[in-house]
Amino acid sequence: MRHWLMKSEPATYSIDDLAKKNVPDMWEGCRNYTVRNFIRDQMSIGDLAFFYHSSCAMPGIVGIMEIVSEAFADPTQFDPKSHYFDPKSPLDNPRWFARNVSLVERWPTPVTLSDLRGEPLLAGMGVLQRGQRLSVMPVTDEEWKLVSQIGQAKSAAV
DNA sequence: GCCAACGTTGGC
DNA sequence: GCCAACGTTGGC
Numbered sequence: 662m663r664h665w666l667m668k669s670e671p672a673t674y675s676i677d678d679l680a681k682k683n684v685p686d687m688w689e690g691c692r693n694y695t696v697r698n699f700i701r702d703q704m705s706i707g708d709l710a711f712f713y714h715s716s717c718a719m720p721g722i723v724g725i726m727e728i729v730s731e732a733f734a735d736p737t738q739f740d741p742k743s744h745y746f747d748p749k750s751p752l753d754n755p756r757w758f759a760r761n762v763s764l765v766e767r768w769p770t771p772v773t774l775s776d777l778r779g780e781p782l783l784a785g786m787g788v789l790q791r792g793q794r795l796s797v798m799p800v801t802d803e804e805w806k807l808v809s810q811i812g813q814a815k816s817a818a819v
Numbered sequence: 820g821c822c823a824a825c826g827t828t829g830g831c
Numbered sequence: 832g833c834c835a836a837c838g839t840t841g842g843c
Contacts, residue, residue, distance in 0.1 A: 668840095668841090670841090693839095715840080715841060715842085716840075716841050716842080717841095720841080720842070774842080792840095794839080794840045794841070796840085
């Protein structure tokens, strides 16, 4: 099993939006080829991912999701009304892929970006690297364990 | 709103 | 295939 970090702007789609569904939801709208390859080729059903809130007052990891489907063509690329519409993506050879995800844990007390930066053992994490902008990226087993512990401890302490 | 970093586009 | 221009990301 692999581990991931997946970013979303909470103003667009937050962990509360996912929690409200009570069923798996589609992780859509990725429009970067590196991210596309992760989603299409590297993820597996059963993989776990951190849900990361970006571009907001308190950026950080707000919970855990599970990948629950194979990759499928992201329908928003074919929808002219969608913000994610891509007129150059051929119907018979889609450029962009999505997966369904389901909520595993929502952390009432997030592990903030500054929490992550404050932990020397996490200095190598992709999300902390200067200039990295991928909205989906792999997380090592060690990083996963440590961040999960921090997240669960912070949220249990409330 | 600023700006650094990076990906994508398109002219050549 | 090069590379400048442009657009986007995302923290601050």
